[in-house]
Amino acid sequence: MKKTILALATAGVTLLGTAPVHADDYPNKPVTVIVPFVPGGSSDITARAVLPGMQKRLGQTFVAENKPGANSAIGAQALARSTPDGYTMMVGSIGTFAINEALYKELSYNPSKDFTYLTQAVRNPNILVAPPSFPPNTVAELVEYAKKNPGAVSYASSGTGSSDHLSAILFRQRTGTTGVDVPYRGGGAAIADLMGGQVNVSFQNLGAVQKHVQAGKLKALAITGEKRSPELPDVPTLGEAGVKDMVVYSWQGFAVPKDTPEPVVNKLSSALRETLQEPGVTKTLQGLGFEVVANTPEEFAAFQKEEVARWKKVIKDGGIELQ
Secondary structure, three states: OHHHHHHHHHHHHHHHHOOOOOHHHOOOOOEEEEEOOOOOOHHHHHHHHHHHHHHHHHOOOEEEEEOOOHHHHHHHHHHHOOOOOOOEEEEEEHHHHHHHHHHEOOOOOOOOOOEEEEEEEEEEEEEEEEOOOOOOOOHHHHHHHHHHOOOOOEEEEOOOOOHHHHHHHHHHHHHOOOOEEEEOOOHHHHHHHHHOOOOOEEEEEHHHHHHHHHOOOOEEEEEOOOOOEOOEOOOOEOOOOOOOOOOOEEEEEEEEEOOOOHHHHHHHHHHHHHHHOOHHHHHHHHHOOOEEOOOOHHHHHHHHHHHHHHHHHHHHHHOOOEO
């Protein structure tokens, strides 16, 4: 009899320990938002822009926790291994959720299998810039210059496998030109050498170089977006400049571990999208060069798969391989 009571008690504890999380009582404790990069970057900015709104809507504390390292893999691995109860989420980049899967043979997490996607929060295009001293002033002139000087044009990037690095590779694939990649440890160093004329061109994030273009320290040849930027209306898109099928955005999005209960996923996604569409939040993000997307979990999941497939092809065709 004692054994039966003990067994029933143990079963009760087990059932309590695995009780489903319901949306009506979620969240009832603080939520950790992993940022897999150092403070001050695009993912960090995106997280901190929405946390006050999330706290207001869901009545609970949301705390950003920076876990940088290994090109965001450390933070992403932490999310993948966390309990799928909605109390750990992450804001990551195009690299975290798409490029890393395409780039690395061995990755400590799988973006396509380990996460449930909540919303693609923001995006911003890259912009092809050069120092004023570099002879080409248009995309057509750059293509002509590169063809007359094979392998001579240097492309600065914030690092191997970054969206600006892969944009340069895709550009050369689309235009049939060659060049040399010059990867840096971060966009700041790449931009500094670009303005100093040590390198020729770069596909930098719009928000990172917009002020330098407006100040005349860099010249803009084209933008990788679907349309021109309101902040730089005279800069053509690459499509307008004659380079087809090269719309590229750097983007940030939110995710939770796979198997997070659907009601919790929907509650988090709705709160995120409502917060992102608040006029004050939208204005803040647009002022930093971001375009708010705020799509549904289904839309973001489909987009993530498309991005992985796209960059796998670019990386394979470009012969890029990292362990």
